[in-house]
Amino acid sequence: MADECFGHPRLAPIYDPLDPDRSDLDAYVLMAAEEFRAHRVLDIGCGTGVFALLLADRGIEVVGVDPAQASIEVARSKPDSERVRWICGDATALPPLRVDLATMTANVAQAIVDPRAWQRTLRGAYEALRPGGHLVFETRDPARRAWEEWNRERSYSVTEIPGIGAVESWVQLIEVSWPLVTFRWTYVFATDGQVLTSDSTLRFREPPEVEKDLAAHGYVVENVRDAPDRPGREFVFLARRP
Template sequence: MTDDLFAHPRLAALYDVLEGERDDLDAYLAMAEEFGARRVLDIGCGTGTFALLLAARGIEVTGVEPALASLDVARAKAGAERVRWLHGDATSLPPMEVDLATMTANVAQAIVDPGDWAGTLDGAREALRPGGHLVFETRDPAYRAWEGWNRSASHSVRDGVESWVDVLDVSLPLVTFRWTYVFPDGETLTSDSTLRFREREEVEADLRAHGYTVEDVRDAPDRPGREFVFVAVR
């Protein structure tokens, strides 16, 4: 089930404003250049920010996203015609052969069901050319990021919309939380999310089990010491 933050039209339209500067994408752009990627699959592309950054560099991009409202936002952006947009997920991709597949931000952790996670790894591998790279990030459970997810730490007002987050349940490896949004017209919307906090060893074992070679596990430049960035090769 897709979170309302991405699936509700009013929240999807606001997503880019709420996220602000996406400095976290700089590392992915650098890796696309590092690996000489000319064809990229952006899994869980959301409102298309990363896909459009790649396309602006002349890279052939396919963005796949299960939330139609987010895809509608992406398709309405300047330069959207340069990207191939697909409604769905990595388990139902058409035939392709890309140099790089990515899952930025929370995408990998939002795939909480083991069967869906296995299907995503298989789908990404099938889409990659031999020697192609899969890159994604996941938070290090040892950092216990959820302990900072509360109203006092997260409250903000952007474009007149008040928002904050509260943790609903911690049953590791799953953490469930709720974002609340209060609009200037008085409407209040909420979006519940669950993330899976996988240990580094678990992710490496999953990758090997699905036919990848783990080439590197890097630190996230924008969140040093808090996340693992996995670089795997088909």
């Protein structure tokens, strides 16, 4: 089930304006287009379609899948969105595909907190890949304890969004129940004073656990890298279907 920030009809349209800097995706675009020279990509947890459309701009055939209907609708409303095949769902129930690359950018991999759903996602991605295709995703390094910075003091902002008005937003840590960390985003709309919240939970996994899970589904782990834009904070896993 999608978090409210992705699934609520009033929150999904403001997701991009509240997080406009997506330079974190640059490295993934280069991997897809230049390192792997992918012709077909499966973007798991595509959200509002930012990454999928960046790939489509490179002439790459993209399938974007996400469980949040509101986010898929935002993606479909964007210019040139017809170049991407959008699916409301998840990687556990995909149509037959043979992609060169499957991706889970940002928090997508960690947002799959249920162990059974995580295993099914890895299996679904494996089945969607052609032999020799790659799965690439990132997870936060648990040792950095990123959640200690998730508070109102560090995150509070007021954003003026065209056609919507000013929106206040901030995040607060709710609970650490290892390996799960839960936090809450709060949004206040100036036009009518409505307050909406969105709770999210991330599962923090150590690299050996991730590598074990990948191997159990037949992947060959080729590399574990630093996230280029956040060195020392995140791991980027590159796994191949033999």
